[in-house]
Amino acid sequence: MKALKPFNIAFVGLSGGEHEFSFELDDEFFACFDDTEIVKAKLAGKLILNKKSNMLDLDFYISGQVELECDRCLEPFWHTLDLHRTLYVKFGDRREEQSDEVTIIPATESHIDVAQYFYEFIALGLPVKKVHEDDETGTPKCDPEILSQLEKYMHGKGKKDKNKDDKPSDSRWDALKNIKFN
Numbered sequence: 001m002k003a004l005k006p007f008n009i010a011f012v013g014l015s016g017g018e019h020e021f022s023f024e025l026d027d028e029f030f031a032c033f034d035d036t037e038i039v040k041a042k043l044a045g046k047l048i049l050n051k052k053s054n055m056l057d058l059d060f061y062i063s064g065q066v067e068l069e070c071d072r073c074l075e076p077f078w079h080t081l082d083l084h085r086t087l088y089v090k091f092g093d094r095r096e097e098q099s100d101e102v103t104i105i106p107a108t109e110s111h112i113d114v115a116q117y118f119y120e121f122i123a124l125g126l127p128v129k130k131v132h133e134d135d136e137t138g139t140p141k142c143d144p145e146i147l148s149q150l151e152k153y154m155h156g157k158g159k160k161d162k163n164k165d166d167k168p169s170d171s172r173w174d175a176l177k178n179i180k181f182n
Helices: 002-007 115-125 144-154 171-177
Strands: 008-010 017-026 041-051 055-069 076-092 102-106 111-113
Touching: 002 008, 002 115, 017 115, 041 115, 055 115, 076 115
Parallel strands: 076 102
Antiparallel strands: 008 111, 017 041, 041 055, 055 076
16 A cells, blocks of 8 residues: 555645646556556556635546457467546535546545556456457457467358257157247
């Protein structure tokens, strides 16, 4: 948790206006979160905190690379991220999340922990389908041996066809096959 200490920002002592903070979002950062699919990362995080009298505007900028596991060949590959997200923090009576972009914290708070926000923005910025990019010729950069095995499987060499002839039919259901619906 020592890695997350710099992410706890004391905003009470800051003057009004914009303040910039820089963070390194690396392997040590992601190790602080349970059940993360990111193990290796080389990301730079920048936070621009705009302090106003009644709220904080937080602009998160994240750029760099994360190592992901390819859904097709299961080999690791580096994926480039370039994200910008904005969070509006209002002051109120209790902690509450109004929407994805608006959260309320107690007016008595003096610090805001932005580590979870960085983590969530990165996790949500990952592609749904994680596969190697294709090269210039359109060929996938996946492991050729794995692609060959997948190709064999998809064309029936590794897959067993389930035809009606494979199993004897159950006579109890034969009468139902002849029912015609209008």
